[in-house]
Every structure is written in C-alpha cells, then in structure tokens.
Amino acid sequence: MRLGIVLACLSWAAIAGAGAAYLPEGGAGRRYSPEEPLGRLSFGSCNDQRKGDRQSIWQGVLGSRPDVWLWLGDNIYADKKMKFYPKEFAKSTIEQMRGMYETQRSVPAYRELRDTVGKIVGTWDDHDYGLDDAGKEFPYKKESQQLFLDFLDVPQDSHLRRQEGVYNAHVFGPPGRRVKLVILDTRYHRDPLFSNGDVLGEEQWKWLEAELAASDAQVNIIASSIQFIPNHHETLCPLCYPKQSPFRVESWSHFQREKKRLGEIVARNGVEGVILLSGDVHFGEILMSPPGCTLPYNLFELTSSGMTHAASGSFPKIPLEIMKRFSPNPFGLGMYLERNFGTVDFDWEGATPVVTLSVRDHDGNPVLQKNVSVEDLRLPSDGNSMQEGKRPGACTHEGELLWPNRCRFCIILFSGFAVAIFLALRAVLSILAFLKYCFHLAVHREETKRKDH
Template sequence: MKKQVYLWCSLLLLAGCKTSKPLPPGVSGAQDGTFRIALGSCNDTDRENFLWDDILSLKPDLWIWGGDNIYADTGDRDSLRAFYKAQKQIPGYLALEQSTPIIGTWDDHDYGLNDAGSEFEAKARSQQEFLTFMGVPENSPRRRQEGVYTSHTYSLPGGSVKVMVLDTRYFRSPLTRDPGGNKRFIPNPEGEGTVLGEAQWAWLERELRKSGADFNILVSSIQVLSGQHGFETWGNFPHETRRLLQLIADSGARGVFVLSGDRHISEFSRTATPPLAYPLVDFTSSGLTHAYTGFRGEPNPFRVGDVVSTESFGYLVLDFNANRAIFRIVGDGGEILGELAQQY
C-alpha cells in the first residue's frame, strides 16, 4: 500500500544522555494543546514494512521505538550495522526520520540474543551500534554509560512531557525456566534477581521524583502489568514489579503510564496504584511487521478491552487542557483496533 507522504516540519533527531527541548512552531502540540506520540516494536527488515505510511499520515510529534527494532540476534558489530542500515533504507522510515524526532529502547533481538539479559557477552558492542542507529553523538555520555536508559523532556506552551526510556536487558538477571514445560519461564524465587540493576534504579528514582512534567512516560521493552503468560515480563521478578509500582506511587510524579512491546500482540492493562488518584496504564504495542496471529488467549487480570493479534502500532494523544491521555491501537489503513481514555 502506498500513500503520498507530506513532510511537514524538519525536526532534529534527539540524542544524548538527556534531552530537554521545546518543539518548533508548526507541530500539532504547539497548536492545540496536545502532544501526539506514535510507537511500535517488533520490526523485521526482512518482512514487509507496510505501516510506515499510516504512521506518517498521523503526523506524530514523536516516534518511540519499544524494542526489537531489528531482528539481528547477533553480537557481531558488522552484522548489526548491516541490519540497522537496512532499516534506515526503508522509504517510509526514512521519511519518518526526516520529519519526526525518534527515541526508544531495545529488546532482545536488537540487543543480540533471544531472551538475553546481563549474561550476554557482546552487550557493550551492541549498545554502541544501537546508539549509532538512534543518532547519539560519539561524544555523548551515553556512549560511556552501561545500558541505554535515558530521559527526554518536551516543553510546549500547554505543558510538558517527560519520557524515561528504560533498559530491561543490560542488567537483567537470568530467568527461571519452567521445569514442567507448561510455560517458557516462571517467576524467580522471591527477592532474587533484578530487572534494572541498582544504578538504573537510582537514576529512575531521581528522574521521577524531580519531574515537573504533566505526563511522565516509562518505556519498558517488556510488559510491566501482564505477568502470568509465561514469556518475558516484569512478572518474572515480582519484587521488582512491586518496587516499580511503589516508586511510581511515592514519587509524586504526575500522569505516569507505561509503554511496552515485545509480545507480538497489542493490549491495554490497568491497575489501581494507591495513593495515586489515577490507575497505572501499561499500553503494549507490538508488532509492526509480524504478530501473534495464533493467539487464543492468556491470563491477564489487568486487561482492558480485547487483545489485538494483528500487525499494529500505537498512537497517543496527550491533552494538556483536559489532563487526559487517549491511547489507540492502529492497524493497516489507519483502522483503530482499540482505544482507551485515561483521565489524570
């Protein structure tokens, strides 16, 4: 499917350890008190990339990669570089790069090994290639930091948005295989292991507690709330999930929600997070080029609405005037496959 693409405003590709920039005049958020974000994950350069025209047609103010941005499954730098080059040569993505700021995180297949965590020996080399793909300068502190986590703040006339990009790979402890074979993984013994590692935990606490943004977004390549399906999830480390929810509740940050990927399905999850006056939403958007079309169901007590098991991307409208976020799952042709509105 082809559409005529109009490039509407040349914006800088955001890079570096931390970004805080007002958006240039002419973008949607500067005009009507909203900020529009598109996001996606699970993108294979060897498959048809057919959603970029739909993404471009919505003219997002920001694109967020949720991980598995390529399917390399290697720690070889030359191979990684070739996969990233192939992604940048896809016309629709090239047009997005030229019109829209791009940020994001990685997951296992661009990290370099399926289901891998801290034990992956090539992770430092993989990090450098990922940062190059994301346009991070060679002299950025992120080049010397362990892990790809970072934050970006966007200031507009109506308010501000802070995006905290987490790294759920570099420090993540080994997973526990299900000895019964009913699931791929089961939760680690209580208190054992970490998702973020202590350095990243300390960073995240500082970022949340000092944030004055109207909306605070956590980007996690794996799901936070849905933890019973037996694949990769924060639920494999229950004590880390509780720690994250407690930090969000105690931080005082406004309008916090999670964006996640990995699963080749898209869904909304939501749970109460006292003492916050609003529930925590985990919006899973996956995948861009291939989906879990054989999905027949799995437990998720926090699910809101139906699971989407066809190719899709995420689209958010953050409304500063109404203190509201509208989350949408969007498919080919711009079809809205799911929607959730949350008041903050």
C-alpha cells in the same frame, strides 16, 4: 473493511466527546520542536528488517503524523532461530548487526519518517540487543550498545556512549503542558529469568528515581520493552512450565520484587501522571491496574508489538481466539492480535488535559482506544497510599488465581483437542465398520450365488 471504518468512526467520536485529540499541523515537512506542547507520540516494536514486504506499516506510521517516534525494542532481529524446542537461537557478529541496522535505515518510508519527525528515541529488547531472552550475561553488549546508538544518530560525545545501558529521558513541552518520557533498559543489567533478581541494575534504579522525583511534568511516561502489568506467562500453563518453552512470555512479573520497587518509587516521591508503554509480545493491548494494586492511582499500560509480524501470523486462529476470549486477563481492557503500532495523543485545550492511548492497525486506524484524564492520575487527596497486605480484591494477579481458573485456556484448548481426536477416531472406526459390513455383505452375496448355481 466496513468493520474497520465503523471502528475508526466510533473511536474518533469517543475522542471528540472528551475534547478533540491534538493532530499535528502541517503534515509532511513539519518538524516538531520539543519546546512546543507534545501532540502525538507514536511507537512500535518487533520490526524484522528481513521482512521487506512487511515494512509497509511505515506508511500507516507516516500517516499518523507523529511529533516523536519511539522505538520500543526488537527494532531489528539480529539472531536466528535454530530450534523450536528446546528454544535455541544463534547470535550474529557485530559486523552483521551493523548491516542489519543499515538495512532498516534504508527502508524508504522509514527514511521519510527520519526526515520529517521531530525526534526519534528508543530502547532495545532481546533480538536487537543480540540474542533471544538475553540479559546481563550477553558478551557483546558494549559493542551492541554503540551500534544501537549509531542507529538513533546519538552524537559521539553523548553521555549515553559512556553509560552502561541505553536508558534515557526526554522532556517535551512548556511548563503546565509538559510530558516527560523515561525510557528504560531491561536488558543490559537484567538477571536471568526465573531468578527473581534484578531488572534495571542499581545505577539505573537510582537514575530512574532521580528523574521521576525531579519531574514537573503533567504526564510521566515510562517506556519498557517488556510488559509490566500483566503476567500472561502464568495463564499459558502448562505450555510455559519448561524453562526453554517456546511459548514463555517475558515480563516484569518474572521479577516481582522489582515490580514492587517501581510502585514504591512513584508513591514515595509523590509522582503523578504515570503511564506505561511496552512492546515485545506480538500483539497490542491496553491494561489498567486499579488504585492500590501497583500505584496509589490508576495505572494504564499501552502495549504495541508486531510491526512486521504478529501473533495472528505465527499461530493458528482458533487457539488465539480461545486465548483472547477465555484466558484470564484481570487487568486487560482489550487485545488486538494483528500487526500494529501505538500512539499517545495529548489534548491540552480543556480544563483538564486528556491523554488518548491507541493501538492502530497496519493502515493507522485505531482498533483499541482509551481516553485518560490526567485528573485520574493524581495522588489521593486524603494521602491514603498503598498498604502492604491490604490490596483490594480487584488486585488479584494471574499467579494468585486457582489453577482451574488460571489455566482455563489450556483446559479448553486441550479438551477441544481431545474431543476432536475422539470424534476423529469414532469417524475412522465407523468407516472401518461400514467397510467391514460391505465386505461381509459382498461375501454373503457371492456364497448365495454359488449355492443357487
């Protein structure tokens, strides 16, 4: 508890040094209007409606007093795990899914958020889409889309009801203090994993480029249900080598061509102020890709995942700490393995706007934080952009690392297991040897007594 208080104080002191972060005025009962400058966007993912005792994180969300709430996927869990390995899930019926959404809507603190927040928007990921790791092949995606839009209270005459996919965009704030939120759908049109195929589908790609090219916002937030910058899948070798491994980690890195395409769209259209938000992985993380790696300027990604359940509750503590400390994460600025949600704060008062990216714990205290000046999200003044084959050395991705470096988490983990097994065997053998000695000693004493008699 004391550590949490110290972290909170240090984090807020850091914000103050860059200009105080905007905190919405008025608290409960205040409803943000999209015409006002956006102060705080809060978001989260991986929220299991079946874990009623874990829905208490909504009190922390309410305490953060967001202007806008963003659902970033796995907003309910509509499938059920049948096997750990090979990984197998069973899907629910549409009627069952409807009941699951109603269960989530009936959570008292979430009802209070719906009554007080200015706007609720979002996208889905696999478990609320309908099935673990599912893509365009999912047979009930049209029906699932209507349920998802019902959950977000999208009007029946909205174009989103007729569109194939739940991608959408929103603009907040007046000119000069404007934020554009572009929310992607990484499920409806996605090709199978390991195919290096498509993620968004051609229509969504055209829409995305048009939205970014037409943007006059100072900050352009792109929200993706899965991570974009990192490739944690590559660093969990050999745990993730089998295609049905329960440890495999979905990300844009499974689709390198698509990942490159997003960077090209931003560069080609001269889009500035891009920041990424993501979920899915059951931990919080802040990442930065340096200029020339993905975009012509610094690309920051804020991941928040695990509202009702996180990595710390699913895996033993020691392997998680080994992963956190030793697994290569070339673009990582920090990782948090407990339940969390995320906030994005906008300070418009200084000469240059400042965006504060935060991962917050169950109670709403900041545990990871990064201040980003909008000035650092501008295109280079010399017009120098990314050039194929000329990435700086700092852009080495996980898959490009040599095997001993890339797989050092598993090397340390399995070596530790081997040492533990060796020591355990030595201990057992030592005990057996001692017992054998005691047995022979007892026999010897009995023989000596008989001879004496």
